[in-house]
Amino acid sequence: MTKHATPLLDQLESGPWPSFVSDIKQEAEARAKNPKGLDYQIPADCPDDLLGVLELSYAEKETHWKHGGIVGVFGYGGGVIGRYCDQPEKFPGVAHFHTMRVAQPAGKYYNTKFLRDLCDIWDLRGSGITNMHGSTGDIVLLGTQTPQLEEIFYELTHNMNVDLGGSGSNLRTPEACLGQSRCEYACYNAQDLCYQLTQDYQDELHRPAFPYKFKFKFDACPNGCVCAMARSDFAVVGTWKDDIKIDQEKVKAYAGGVLKPNAGAHSGRDWGKFDLQKEVVERCPSRCMKWDGSKLSIVTAGCVRCMHCINTMPQALRIGDERGASILVGAKAPVVDGSQMGSLLVPFVKVEPPYDEVKEVIEKIWDWWMEEGKNRERVGETMKRLSFQKLLEVTDIPASACHVKEPRSNPYIFFKEDEVPGGWSHDLAAYRNRHQR
Amino acid sequence: MVDKDVVVDFLNSKSGSKTKFYFNDFTALFPNKGPREVKKILTALVNEEVLEFWSSGSTTMYGLKGAGKQSHAEGES
Numbered sequence: 109m110t111k112h113a114t115p116l117l118d119q120l121e122s123g124p125w126p127s128f129v130s131d132i133k134q135e136a137e138a139r140a141k142n143p144k145g146l147d148y149q150i151p152a153d154c155p156d157d158l159l160g161v162l163e164l165s166y167a168e169k170e171t172h173w174k175h176g177g178i179v180g181v182f183g184y185g186g187g188v189i190g191r192y193c194d195q196p197e198k199f200p201g202v203a204h205f206h207t208m209r210v211a212q213p214a215g216k217y218y219n220t221k222f223l224r225d226l227c228d229i230w231d232l233r234g235s236g237i238t239n240m241h242g243s244t245g246d247i248v249l250l251g252t253q254t255p256q257l258e259e260i261f262y263e264l265t266h267n268m269n270v271d272l273g274g275s276g277s278n279l280r281t282p283e284a285c286l287g288q289s290r291c292e293y294a295c296y297n298a299q300d301l302c303y304q305l306t307q308d309y310q311d312e313l314h315r316p317a318f319p320y321k322f323k324f325k326f327d328a329c330p331n332g333c334v335c336a337m338a339r340s341d342f343a344v345v346g347t348w349k350d351d352i353k354i355d356q357e358k359v360k361a362y363a364g365g366v367l368k369p370n371a372g373a374h375s376g377r378d379w380g381k382f383d384l385q386k387e388v389v390e391r392c393p394s395r396c397m398k399w400d401g402s403k404l405s406i407v408t409a410g411c412v413r414c415m416h417c418i419n420t421m422p423q424a425l426r427i428g429d430e431r432g433a434s435i436l437v438g439a440k441a442p443v444v445d446g447s448q449m450g451s452l453l454v455p456f457v458k459v460e461p462p463y464d465e466v467k468e469v470i471e472k473i474w475d476w477w478m479e480e481g482k483n484r485e486r487v488g489e490t491m492k493r494l495s496f497q498k499l500l501e502v503t504d505i506p507a508s509a510c511h512v513k514e515p516r517s518n519p520y521i522f523f524k525e526d527e528v529p530g531g532w533s534h535d536l537a538a539y540r541n542r543h544q545r
Numbered sequence: 546m547v548d549k550d551v552v553v554d555f556l557n558s559k560s561g562s563k564t565k566f567y568f569n570d571f572t573a574l575f576p577n578k579g580p581r582e583v584k585k586i587l588t589a590l591v592n593e594e595v596l597e598f599w600s601s602g603s604t605t606m607y608g609l610k611g612a613g614k615q616s617h618a619e620g621e622s
């Protein structure tokens with residue numbers, strides 16, 4: 109028996125998809141039964157009240173959440189997001205309902221003990237409701253009250269060796285694909301880079317002093333399993349410079365139907381015979397491949413490392429050996445300005461410990477953005493406002509053809525005299541002698 | 546004047562109208578210091594419990610400890 113009638117929410121359980129309403133009801137029921145006999149530190153019926161306040165919002169089409177607050181743990185400016193209900197008498201269980209962000213381990217590897225311990229803390233001191241993982245990538249613990257925050261923080265850091273994540277105007281929890289731990293496409297060690305930068309930039313993570321949020325994400329190859337190019341202000345995407353390695357015998361095995369394309373991923377349905385010419389060569393976005401029936405060739409200079417051919421024939425084609433990453437800057441969701449994808453800033457950088465080459469770019473961007481960025485302006489917006497050329501200047505990166513997205517719509521790049529060998533001089537008086545005004 | 550006093554005096558002088566400030570408001574108080582140096586002053590004041598952070602979840606501001614309202618409804622400043 110639920111505490112509040114929720115006819116509108118109940119409808120959401122009728123569709124084909126798993127429903128968060130069912131999940132919250134399940135938690136409400138479990139807390140009511142309290143099989144472990146826990147001494148709940150926040151109201152046991154907070155999941156019921158969460159459903160209640162949401163039902164009210166659905167009926168009235170108005171939110172009943174207030175945001176913000178001086179909640180947090182001592183010395184940290186992020187990691188806790190204060191939320192208060194504006195109908196606390198009706199829904200006392202969610203009078204405070206603060207979110208805590210917990211840093212996910214690089215590549216999101218857990219053992220079951222970690223997950224159990226986390227749930228034990230959260231059952232006792234929070235709502236029991238989690239979001240694994242939030243859109244930010246964090247472990248999201250949904251709903252607790254102010255006096256619990258320091259307790260939870262202590263237990264997370266001391267007993268579980270895990271830290272709070274980022275929120276507010278600071279560096280957000282960095283996120284990496286599982287990279288070299290499992291994936292043969294990885295061009296650099298994304299997990300290590302993620303971990304190292306998390307350690308090196310603790311101050312930026314926990315003490316907000318940026319104009320707005322700043323996100324790093326690390327994909328070890330252009331497949332982009334954490335979507336760094338779309339989801340982060342600073343995306344490090346694995347790439348390589350030399351030839352894609354081709355095993356011609358295996359190519360023939362794919363062509364002859366011996367090997368299944370895409371490692372058999374599309375075998376749920378009969379798509380007909382695999383056609384190498386149509387499905388690989390003609391799908392290459394830069395048309396740099398050729399298949400003569402027995403030999404596959406690739407013009408490396410034309411390859412844009414889209415991964416399509418490698419994904420389709422993973423046993424025949426492999427990433428090159430001269431590996432590193434490209435850095436793209438400025439992706440964001442719409443707030444002040446519309447959404448945008450990252451723009452290529454560094455075409456190629458070696459990604460090797462202690463990662464000084466990557467850090468140098470990061471710090472130059474921060475120095476510039478902290479000086480020039482307006483309040484609540486993402487670095488991608490600062491870049492648009494002050495020009496991409498300015499970003500090249502402050503990061504000491506020479507303009508190159510890779511920076512031109514498409515001719516004519518890209519902002520002009522003007523050369524300065526000291527950038528041109530020999531420079532130039534202009535004798536205005538002599539000019540006026542030859543040309544009338 | 547000591548750097549920390551510059552910050553506290555600024556906040557006290559504004560206390561009638563505003564209680565929470567962006568990081569940029571403090572860099573403006575120290576035209577000869579870079580943002581990293583200003584951050585050190587603010588961090589010290591937070592650690593001494595003179596200042597505290599206020600966060601909407603997406604943006605963070607600084608204010609004197611205990612000053613002003615905690616939470617805001619949508620659109621309320």
Ligand code: HEM
């Ligand atoms: C059959 C005759 C013509 C055809 C089919 C034609 C076609 C085109 C096309 C397709 C464009 C590109 C528009 C774009 O940028 O999207 C263009 C641009 C242009 N055309 Fe023509 N054109 C013709 C004759 C002329 C003539 C006779 C002149 C001048 C004497 C001329 C001057 C220009 C100029 C100045 C541009 C703009 C270039 C730029 O800034 O992009 N066109 N024309």
Ligand code: HEM
Binds near residue numbers: 516
């Ligand atoms: C070496 C000689 C020239 C160079 C390097 C040159 C360069 C350029 C450039 C860089 C643009 C802007 C292109 C763009 O919109 O993307 C342009 C536009 C244009 N040029 Fe030239 N140009 C040359 C000669 C001429 C001559 C001799 C004429 C006509 C007598 C001419 C007519 C135009 C016109 C009509 C436009 C388009 C202006 C507009 O879109 O408002 N150009 N030119």
Ligand code: SF4
Binds near residue numbers: 288332333
């Ligand atoms: S982004 Fe690339 S390297 Fe990383 S897990 Fe995905 S496919 Fe593998």
Ligand code: SF4
Binds near residue numbers: 397410415
């Ligand atoms: S990776 Fe993409 S661009 Fe490069 S050869 Fe393969 S299909 Fe073409």
